[in-house]
Amino acid sequence: MKHYAGLDVSLEETAICIVDENGRIVKELRALSEPPALIAAFDGIGLQLERIGLEACSLTAWLHDGLREAGLPAICIETRQANAAMKTMPNKTDRNDARALAQIMRTGWFRQVHVKSRQCRLWRSALVARRTVLNEMRSIENVVRAILREGGIKLGTPSRAVSVAKVREMAASDPLMTAIAEPLLAVLATMLEEFARLTKQVLDIVKGEPVCRKLMSVPGVGPITALAFRATIDRPDRFDKSRSVGAHLGLTPSRYQSGETDIQGRVSRCGDELARTALYEAAHSLLTRSKKWSSLKAWGMGIAKRRGMARARVAVARKLAVILHRMWSDGEEFRFGKEAFAKASSAAA
Template identity: 80%
Template sequence: MTYYAGLDVSLEETAICVVDGTGRIVKEARAASEPAALIVALNELDLPLERIGLEACSLTAWLHDSLRAAGLPALCIETRQANAAMKTMPNKTDRNDARALAQIMRTGWFRQVHVKSRQCRLWRSLLAARRTVLNEMRAIENVVRAILREAGLKLGTPGRPTFAVRVRELTQGDPCVMQLVDPLLAVLATMLTSLAGLTKQVLDIVRKEEVCRRLMSVPGVGPITALAFRATIDRPDRFRRSRDVGAHLGLTPARYQSGETDIQGRISRCGDELARTALYEAAHTLLVRSKKWSGLRAWGIKIAKHRGMARARVAVARKLAVILHRMWSDGVAFRWGKDPANGATVAA
């Protein structure tokens, strides 16, 4: 007889449910959400566990790695599928969620989620921290602009390094406004230093990573995009086809079909938002700022002329995901193609 376990993980405690091959509940328990406690609890069951299911959450990667290292068959499953099964329970409790996860493990109705390596998780945390600082800086700058507008002062569009200098120049004759913006400018100065430090960490990592340097040979792809893609994909061999990467990152249209209804909507926005945003920004850079000819840019400009720049950015971002994966898998640099204007091949 084979047995299957479901673990409903919360911050402090994890509910455990074990079922047999017929779906009968064999054992239920609770343990602290710590690797050592869960390993002890599962080993004390003394049952041949075929699969142990954990729903994807912030603690899953840490617990999954420890359980696998202890020789336990832990699997991380897709959150939306887990939620669909849990909704069949009349009451939402940790105990019922663990039961639902155990039944999912038994039936095999789940999609296993790839748990990234610890190094990739750390890289992604670095990028998320940098983006958070950048977003908060932008929010504070907007507050400063609003305060100045209330006083009839128009800031214009100074660069981030000269932002504080320009604000102080404008508020010199109004001490009341200066008292309001000075604390915000002090916070901005600290955040600007922190942003520079986080950016330097990214650049240091990319400088040592051969894969990232190769991905940066693509026009529009900089250190942030290269590292975001590297940290999100982790292993290129887990995708059977390069075109699957676009769907994995939520850059393909969502579709709803039922009977005579067949609607193709906007992009699904599934998967990692950080990598998707980085690819979109890289596409914008390629289409708007890049001056060097490439077949990819010519293709994107053609789409922009017929369907608009917004759709072109999404299409180029999806194409970038495919190209970056293929370059990584094949170990080659970007091939620029031939400029139809002179027929010369542009070296990568």
């Protein structure tokens, strides 16, 4: 008889439920949320399991890798589907959640989530750390600007490299204002140093990663966007079609259809927010800063004239996701288009 297991993972302990192929509960237990403890728990049961389901969470990748290395059939499942099944339980408890996950494994009503490699997870962590420091720096800068405006001082738009020194110079005539702003400036100066260190780490990663260097040949795509896309996709072969990448990253319109009602909404934003934001910024750079002609830019500018720049950025971001995946899969360089080739040929002649 086949058996299936569901794991409701929390920070300290994991609730485990095992059911047979008829849905009958065979065993329920708890174990520490660590791979050795879970492996020992399954070894002690002595049953051959067909599937072990874990809901996607912060510990899932670590536990999934540990269980897989031990030869156990661990599967990470999509959170929204898991939540839909858990809501059928009258009471929200770890035990009931484990039971629901076990039944999902038995019925096969789930969407398996790709667990990225450890290297890609570390790359993404570096990008998240850099972005977090950048966001906090912006918050502190806004507070400093507000403090200066109380005294009628307008900071303007100095570069971050000189902003701390300029604020100290402008506020030097007001001791009370200086006393308030100085702690924030000290924190900001330290954050600037650490932000530069994190940025260097990202650039060093990109230098040693050939896929990122290839992706950077696309206009508008810099090291941050290339690494974010590389870390998010992990393996290009998990997508049968390149155009599926746009939907995976939440860059395709959402849709609601019921009877005669058929509404197409804004982009779904259901994918990885880090990669989606990076692609959107790359699209903005391509449309507004890139001086080299390409058919992609011409296509995007055509959309901007008809429907506005905001929609054009989203459309180009989606197109960039498709192009980057196809370049990665085929190993080809970016194609600027026929007009660019004609211009280059005439210039050479």
